[in-house]
Amino acid sequence: MKHDTEVNGSWTPQEKALHEARIKAKAKRRLRRTSSRDSTRESLSENTGDPGTEPTSPKGKINTNDRKSRMGKGRGGAGGKGVWGAAGMVYEMEEPDAKDPNYDESYQGDTVYATVTPELEEQDLEKTVTPIVQEYFEHGDTREVQMLLKELNLGQHRFEFSSLAVSLSLEGKASHRELTSRLLSDLVGKGLTEEDTARAFDRILKDLPDLILDTPDAPQMLGQFVARAIADHALPLDFLDRYKGMVDCVHARAALDRAAVLLSMKREIVRLDNVWGVGGGQRPVKHLIKEMNLLLKEFLVSGDVSEAERCLRDLEVPHFHHELVYEAVIMVLESKGDTAIRMMVKLLQAFWKMGLITLDQMNRGFQRVFGELPEISLDVPHAHAILESFVELCYQESVITKHLRDTCPSRGRKRFVSEGDGGQLKN
16 A cells, blocks of 8 residues: 555556556456356355355366256256156147157057058059959859959049950850849949949940941940940939930940830839840749750751750850750650650760760769659650660760760660560560
8 A cells, every 4th residue: 555655646647547447447357256156156055055165166066068957957847858847737648759769659559550552554454354354254253353343453443344344245145244234233332333334334335436346236235235234223324315416426326226225115214134135044944944945846857956056055054954965865755766866866966076065964964864764654654665775875876974874774674575585584
């Protein structure tokens, strides 16, 4: 202080003012440092409960590498990532995030796996669908077709299944067209809609000029398909009305006119079950027996094997050909003279050689006669002798096997011979 006084005594006014300014600035810096240390000490006192700890002591020193929250909230606090939150806070259920590193699908409940089938390309449609339709023509089970279609993702090409099925049936038999009509009816509401069927027939009507090159009767048959589909509710009832005055193609117009005529013949819209005729195994058994009897009687009159073959093939019942053999043998037993025997052997031999009647069907036909021979003999007393002669002749002409000939009940039957043989029983 003495030094300062002495110096102050010799300072000029300017030096004195500068010195006072320096003292004030120094005092302000000291005040700011003191204030900063006090606030740090108070903060540490709140966290540690030790008010006497100095900021520079190990306990009071702030560790910059400490992973605890700098916000004054630890794991028991009210916020921050990875903390529990404040006591009493209720959280809403959150959907698990599959992108979360801690996500584990095994803890997310039942997992449902779905097989995604890509949509079938248009270029692959025909080669995929054609075998399904052709197999259906063999087994006739519409439910199997429905199951197979469910496994395919036809997408926007669904209607093309119906158009392809109809086109294939136009090239086939009447029984195939009957099966196709049933398939169209059964698929509506089970994979296809009426509008899908309408689009299919729209496509076929446009393709008629090409279809008649292979199937000249395609317009008439397509008209029958349309009429049957409308009656079966596989097509909308106003399908024909959509084309009024809008058809330029002669063939398409002929098909639609045919459909209109068939529908106008019915007082009400009912199933046109006979539009294709009753084909194949769908015919009643009595009707088939009548047709086969008529076939055999016409052959006895005309002797035309080719016509008899055509009539038998048109019946489309290869599994029922044993009935033809049975009726032929019965007709021989009930006939008079040898003409019927020779002609029936000729017919059966022709059918056997061309493979129209199989070995199994031939054997079943004869065995049915063998089993009914006692009853037949009541009406035809000489049935045993006639049957034995007929069976022997069929064996000689290679129509039946030796085993079948040997099982004939008339063969080896004891009978009386003429007096020239001594009137003895002979085997």
